[in-house]
Amino acid sequence: xxxxxxxxxxxxxxxxxxxxxxxxxxxxxxxxxxxxxxxxxxxxxxxxxxxxxxxxxxxxxxxxxxxxxxxxxxxxxxxxxxxxxxxxxxxxxxxxxxxxxxxxxxxxxxxxxxxxxxxxxxxxxxxxxxxxxxxxxxxxxxxxxxxxxxxxxxxxxxxxxxxxxxx
Amino acid sequence: xxxxxxxxxxxxxxxxxxxxxxxxxxxxxxxxxxxxxxxxxxxxxxxxxxxxxxxxxxxxxxxxxxxxxxxxxxxxxxxxxxxxxxxxxxxxxxxxxxxxxxxxxxxxxxxxxxxxxxxxxxxxxxxxxxxxxxxxxxxxxxxxxxxxxxxxxxxxxxxxxxxxxxxxxxxx
Numbered sequence: 239x240x241x242x243x244x245x246x247x248x249x250x251x252x253x254x255x256x257x258x259x260x261x262x263x264x265x266x267x268x269x270x271x272x273x274x275x276x277x278x279x280x281x282x283x284x285x286x287x288x289x290x291x292x293x294x295x296x297x298x299x300x301x302x303x304x305x306x307x308x309x310x311x312x313x314x315x316x317x318x319x320x321x322x323x324x325x326x327x328x329x330x331x332x333x334x335x336x337x338x339x340x341x342x343x344x345x346x347x348x349x350x351x352x353x354x355x356x357x358x359x360x361x362x363x364x365x366x367x368x369x370x371x372x373x374x375x376x377x378x379x380x381x382x383x384x385x386x387x388x389x390x391x392x393x394x395x396x397x398x399x400x401x402x403x404x405x
Numbered sequence: 406x407x408x409x410x411x412x413x414x415x416x417x418x419x420x421x422x423x424x425x426x427x428x429x430x431x432x433x434x435x436x437x438x439x440x441x442x443x444x445x446x447x448x449x450x451x452x453x454x455x456x457x458x459x460x461x462x463x464x465x466x467x468x469x470x471x472x473x474x475x476x477x478x479x480x481x482x483x484x485x486x487x488x489x490x491x492x493x494x495x496x497x498x499x500x501x502x503x504x505x506x507x508x509x510x511x512x513x514x515x516x517x518x519x520x521x522x523x524x525x526x527x528x529x530x531x532x533x534x535x536x537x538x539x540x541x542x543x544x545x546x547x548x549x550x551x552x553x554x555x556x557x558x559x560x561x562x563x564x565x566x567x568x569x570x571x572x573x574x575x576x577x
Contacts, residue, residue: 252551252554256531259531278563280505280506280508280563281509284509284513285528286506287506287510289512291420291424293419293420293423293437293440314444
């Protein structure tokens with residue numbers, strides 16, 4: 239005990255070696271800390287807590303949420319695409335060199351590819367038709383841009399006029 | 406310095422750098438940004454790092470200087486507001502013990518910047534006095550003096566709080 243008291247005195251005077259400090263760390267980590275030294279235990283516990291702190295652990299909380307969110311979005315997208323494909327193609331199941339269309343197995347590789355291609359073209363056409371109104375909206379928006387500019391120019395002219403009147 | 410060397414020698418120090426930056430800036434987000442900025446700067450200058458003799462001490466010193474720059478940029482003698490939340494110990498630990506350890510972390514945070522940096526470099530990171538002197542740019546003797554002052558302040562506060570707790574227990 240006397241030896242430990244001496245090391246503790248040296249410790250608080252900033253005179254201990256790394257080895258002596260390790261003795262103290264081990265002692266305060268154990269279950270055999272003397273009553274007279276219990277007051278110092280939180281000090282060594284605090285060092286232990288701080289030493290275990292890492293940048294990675296702290297960073298995990300936010301990005302993990304983002305990562306999970308990304309996977310949910312990506313998963314939903316893939317599931318939606320698969321469902322859409324099944325609905326449009328009448329559940330074709332491509333397995334190796336054959337395809338099943340409406341319950342009929344097509345073993346001919348070329349024919350299976352052609353059916354798939356025609357279905358894909360159909361999807362493209364549907365999407366194209368659906369997107370056309372959006373394109374029209376964009377065209378109208380673009381056409382309105384000069385009119386919007388005219389409004390801005392008019393406001394600017396009014397401001398200049400007011401400034402000239404004030405002067 | 407090659408990519409593998411950089412990962413082994415520099416990026417392996419990231420946690421240590423984070424703890425140093427957090428102790429100096431007393432703000433986790435600012436500390437995180439500072440570490441990432443330093444890693445980027447070191448990566449850009451990786452060819453020059455081969456000439457450095459003691460890489461851990463050099464990197465720690467760079468981290469400290471960067472934090473000092475951040476503090477100076479904010480204001481002279483500016484200290485980030487303490488926003489540090491200390492992690493809980495495992496659930497088997499006693500609440501009282503856990504609270505006291507957290508109190509000590511706050512006590513260290515309330516020390517002057519040099520003292521809290523030194524006590525953490527020594528007692529948390531286990532660095533030797535020579536390296537601490539290099540990082541802080543002061544003599545080994547000055548490091549010992551500051552370390553002793555920091556430890557004694559914490560001890561005095563601890564004993565004061567323990568006495569208060571004991572008195573409270575006796576009165577109830």
